[in-house]
Amino acid sequence: MAELQVNCLYDFEGDDYNGELSFVAGETLTVLRQDIGDGWWEARSQDGRQGLVPETYVEVMSAPEPQFPPPPPPMVAETAYPTNGSMEQHQHQMPQQQQSFDDWDDDWDDDDDESSNSTGGASQQDLAGQGNFGLAAPTRREKQISPGSEMSKYGTVKSSFNRFSHFAKSGGEAFLMGQGEERVSDSDKIRIVETEEGPVWLNQDAAYTCTFSNLQVSRRYKHFDWLHERLEVKFVCIPIPPLPDKAVTGRYESEFVQERMRQLQYWVNRMVRHPVISRSDVLHHFLTCTDDKKWKVGKRKAEKDEFQGAKFFQLVEPPNQALETRDLEGKMENFCKFVMNMTENVKTLITVHHDYAKKQLGPFKREYTKIGTSLKQLALTFNLDKSPHSGALTAAIDYTGDAYNEIGEMFEKQPPREAYPLIEALYEYKGILQTYPEVLKVHEGAIGKAKECIKLQEEGKMNETEVTSVLTRADTISYATLAEMNNFQRDRVVDFKSMMQHYLREQIDFYKNLTQKLETALHHYDNA
């Protein structure tokens, strides 16, 4: 394909940090990629700088000039790396046995460079290969109804398409157009079946987790980091929650390490629990490999996985029935709203329970200790009265003082049982939820592209067979997305049920214990 040259219509001050390319009106740029999405292209200036350019700021050498500079496309908000947390589930035990893998470390560093080159390079090549396949360069008029605006229907996920669109980067368009299809063995197929609650991953309930039970291998944080990256690359329709923070300041080293270990365990458990991820070679390798050389082989194999990115959808075998667009859009809109609202709810719950824990550690404890101390002091004074009828009351008051002091201490010990586990679990959901919009954009990209194809067919630029095939493949992406949404909701119900039960049980235990202390104190007055 010949290089596409564009003429810059206006000055543009790009944001280096976001990989944008600055240019002045009149400059000529070479377009490298048009499949970035969201109104951005990638281009190279004549002095060799590369970066993103707003496509409305440039004209392909023969195109007409607009009258005034349109606004650049919207920015994508940077998402902060969260601390991850997890359910209290321990299906998959992975205690510390680091010695056997300690020697990987030096090795890994070499590996690292190699792998980041090879993976980065590979995906870059893949994308370059499918860069512009005839549909990806809509005219400026068409842009008005292109992917970004389509998403605004979902309302809640902002229409700010990432300029490095996950859809585009993952090879979504190539998949939709039926490019690069590989032979899929039957055993590799991932089936989606229709249920009363909608499409679900087949074997969603089957315990693949069993396979990995009672395994005892240890991994370093960077191994987790590597696995996380692989899973993100491979499963574009599945939100892979971020790993727990690598470093948290203001905690004692040992305490933090323990907490992170637990959280990493939860993270792995969640991956193991997933009906699709649990079947993946990469997870299997991570969980089971205990040999240095085999590790390297498996690692490279995983990085060269044929079916990663949008190619994953080649594995997916959805129900035969075509999806009804309106119904699908309703579901997506609803789910986007769900994700956005739940994100807010989870953040609020975290804040509320952080505050609550602080209150328990401080003011709540203090109130009861103050009562306890003042009663103990009163008992000390009452003890000055040595008359026979006085002693029993004095002892009862002294006992009551002790009881309140103990209750104060109970409050102090409560957060690790009650608020902290809840917060940890909520953090894990915060991680999943903040990953989800990006995942949904893959689907949004597919839907947008499918609509473009329909339009092109109407304009006689694409034939029916081609378009039908695109729509079928778009349905595959929709089915996978819906199946994952249902999987998320199932997990959510299970997790929140267990969270709430644990939380309430701890509170009930606490208040029963507190009541019992008061009752015992009360009985001391019976003979006073």
Add this chain to the structure above:
Amino acid sequence: MAELQVNCLYDFEGDDYNGELSFVAGETLTVLRQDIGDGWWEARSQDGRQGLVPETYVEVMSAPEPQFPPPPPPMVAETAYPTNGSMEQHQHQMPQQQQSFDDWDDDWDDDDDESSNSTGGASQQDLAGQGNFGLAAPTRREKQISPGSEMSKYGTVKSSFNRFSHFAKSGGEAFLMGQGEERVSDSDKIRIVETEEGPVWLNQDAAYTCTFSNLQVSRRYKHFDWLHERLEVKFVCIPIPPLPDKAVTGRYESEFVQERMRQLQYWVNRMVRHPVISRSDVLHHFLTCTDDKKWKVGKRKAEKDEFQGAKFFQLVEPPNQALETRDLEGKMENFCKFVMNMTENVKTLITVHHDYAKKQLGPFKREYTKIGTSLKQLALTFNLDKSPHSGALTAAIDYTGDAYNEIGEMFEKQPPREAYPLIEALYEYKGILQTYPEVLKVHEGAIGKAKECIKLQEEGKMNETEVTSVLTRADTISYATLAEMNNFQRDRVVDFKSMMQHYLREQIDFYKNLTQKLETALHHYDNA
């Protein structure tokens, strides 16, 4: 008796507010009273001003001059009028039936002037009559070991004798010296008996209260005020707790009136419960008189009671055994410490429970409401998922949200059940305790005077029969004081037992209720 003239040795700047008389060195004053105590005399200047003067600043016309001005005697701290509170005891019902006594009001005002003149005048005359009976004018050398310093042995009650000494004012010295003895009818006698816990008022346990049960009369606040004054004048060895504040700012009128009514009821109950006070004509009159004219008669009779002030001790029939001085002093010292420490304890408990109530109304409620609200919001979001497995969890979370909101409201409703009744009861004790030091000073005055007499006997200035008789009468005061101390301790044990039981029961009920709410919420997850 000829008027005693003194020469002022130094300038003295008196505090008008405390009724002190300013004078300059060389001025001549006429001494009006030498029985004020604590190093103060009352005198009149030649220009007709009257007031208190430090006796070490003046010399009786022939006495030798000291070299430099000694410090004036210590000041007596002003005691603030407290809000009174009471146990929740309702033996004596006295609902509002104000109409029958409303017409007293105008009448009362006339009465008031009359009575304050007649009482004030009467007691003034009484005191004047016994002003200086030969023992009350110790030489300056003797002053070094006089009443004030004696009290310092008790340590805790400050040696600051009130310059208008309760002992002196009430006619304590006259009683000790056997002056003004009246015939006491057998039925009027108040007997003290020795028990294992020490001397107690006879019939301490007998329910004089029965006599007054089910009476229904109403009194205005000023009637209470009058009764309070009469009881204070009559029972110098009994701490009469102050009435609840006449006005409390910052409350709604109706709420305050109700609260004060309840507190006045508690106050009356406490008087009715007292083994000695309950037998008094003045209380009987207050509780039973429903007739306007009879009221006035009874009122005047009470004001002219023969056995008020120190004369009350004429009624007291103590055990025959003389008290052992060392044992008595130990008891008094211990009790003074008790009163002082308990005063601090009670103040602390009031502060702690005021704070606690504030926490319940504010932060505690807020924490639970925040949890409730955030759970309700989460349920709202979860309700977007209409899949069949989701609804039960959503409902359970919504229910849990309600439960936490209700718990928040429970916290807000708790202070009137828990902290406020305790505070009210503590306030009543605060009132009694702050009255006690003044009461103890009557006894201290008697002990001091008795010691003076012993000294005078040693110096051959008093004969054995006289002194023995003084010591017997001092023992009567001691016995009465000890009986009242024991009465106080008995009441205290009963009251604090009931306070603590009530308090703990309310807390237990509260936390049981709270736990039950959480348990009900937990059960909602059973089928989720």
